[in-house]
Amino acid sequence: MTATGDGLPPLREVIAAHGLSARKSLGQNFLLDLNLTGKIARQAGDLSACDVLEIGPGPGGLTRAILANGARRVVVVEKDSRCLPVLDRISEHYPGRLSIINGDALKFDVAAQLSPPIRVIANLPYNIGTALLVDWLTPADWPPFWDSLTLMFQKEVAQRIVATPGSKSYGRLSILTQWRAKARIVMEIPAAAFTPPPKVTSAVVQITRRDSPLFAADANTLQRLVATAFGQRRKMLRASLRGLNGDIENILVRAKIDPTARAEVLSIEDFCRLSRLI
Numbered sequence: 001m002t003a004t005g006d007g008l009p010p011l012r013e014v015i016a017a018h019g020l021s022a023r024k025s026l027g028q029n030f031l032l033d034l035n036l037t038g039k040i041a042r043q044a045g046d047l048s049a050c051d052v053l054e055i056g057p058g059p060g061g062l063t064r065a066i067l068a069n070g071a072r073r074v075v076v077v078e079k080d081s082r083c084l085p086v087l088d089r090i091s092e093h094y095p096g097r098l099s100i101i102n103g104d105a106l107k108f109d110v111a112a113q114l115s116p117p118i119r120v121i122a123n124l125p126y127n128i129g130t131a132l133l134v135d136w137l138t139p140a141d142w143p144p145f146w147d148s149l150t151l152m153f154q155k156e157v158a159q160r161i162v163a164t165p166g167s168k169s170y171g172r173l174s175i176l177t178q179w180r181a182k183a184r185i186v187m188e189i190p191a192a193a194f195t196p197p198p199k200v201t202s203a204v205v206q207i208t209r210r211d212s213p214l215f216a217a218d219a220n221t222l223q224r225l226v227a228t229a230f231g232q233r234r235k236m237l238r239a240s241l242r243g244l245n246g247d248i249e250n251i252l253v254r255a256k257i258d259p260t261a262r263a264e265v266l267s268i269e270d271f272c273r274l275s276r277l278i
Contacts (some may be wrong), residue, residue: 158203215272229263
C-alpha cells in the first residue's frame with residue numbers, strides 16, 4: 001500500500017484491503033477525503049492538551065486527522081468489529097495515544113476512560129446521532145464531562161440545533177442545545193464526499209458548553225415541557241400543554257405568554273420561565 005501524509009495508507013486502499021463496505025444498518029457513510037477530515041478536526045481548536053472522544057470512527061479517517069492534529073489522547077467507540085484491525089494499525093502508528101472500545105456508544109459510559117479537558121469530535125452514525133447529542137446535553141449534573149462537541153449531522157438536523165424562534169427548524173433540539181451551550185454550523189459537506197454518498201448534504205456543528213445555563217430552570221421539567229409543546233407544535237399552547245397541568249391556561253398568563261400562541265414562537269427564556277411556574 002502507498003502511504004499518505006501521515007505515513008498510513010490511503011483510506012480507499014484500506015477499505016478495499018479489509019472489505020469494509022459501509023453498512024446501512026449501522027448508519028455508516030465513510031468520509032475518505034483526508035483534507036476534509038483534517039479540516040473537521042481543526043474546527044475543534046488546539047487539541048494538544050485534550051483527550052478526544054470519537055464515536056463511530058469506521059476505517060479511521062477522522063481518527064487519523066485528530067491524531068495528526070496533535071490530540072493528547074483519543075478514545076474511539078466502534079460497534080462494527082470489522083473496523084478493529086484498521087483502527088489497531090492506526091493505534092500502532094501513534095503509540096499510546098489511541099484507545100479502541102468495541103461497543104455500542106448508546107450503552108457505554110465512556111467518560112471514565114478520558115481525562116479532562118475533553119472534546120468530542122465525530123462523524124456520528126446517522127441512526128444514533130440525535131440520541132447521542134441529547135444524552136450529552138442532558139446529564140444528571142452540569143457542567144458535563146465535555147468542553148466542546150464538533151459533530152457532523154445531516155444538514156437538516158444541524159439546522160434544527162442552531163435554529164431561532166419563529167423558524168420552521170426551531171424545536172426541542174434547538175432549546176436543549178442553546179439553553180446550555182453555544183452552537184454554530186461551521187462547514188457543510190456534500191454527499192459526494194462520502195462512500196456511499198448519502199441522499200442529503202451534511203454539516204458540521206461546533207457546540208461549546210456554557211458553565212451554567214442561560215436561564216434558571218429544572219432540567220427535567222424543561223425537557224418534559226419542551227417535548228410536550230413541540231410534540232403537537234401546530235396546536236395552541238393551552239391545548240398542547242393541558243396534559244402537563246390542568247391549570248395551564250392560568251400558568252401561561254402568569255408567565256406572560258399568550259395561551260393561544262404556538263410553541264415555535266416562544267424563546268428559550270419563555271420556556272424557562274414557564275417551566276419554573278409549572
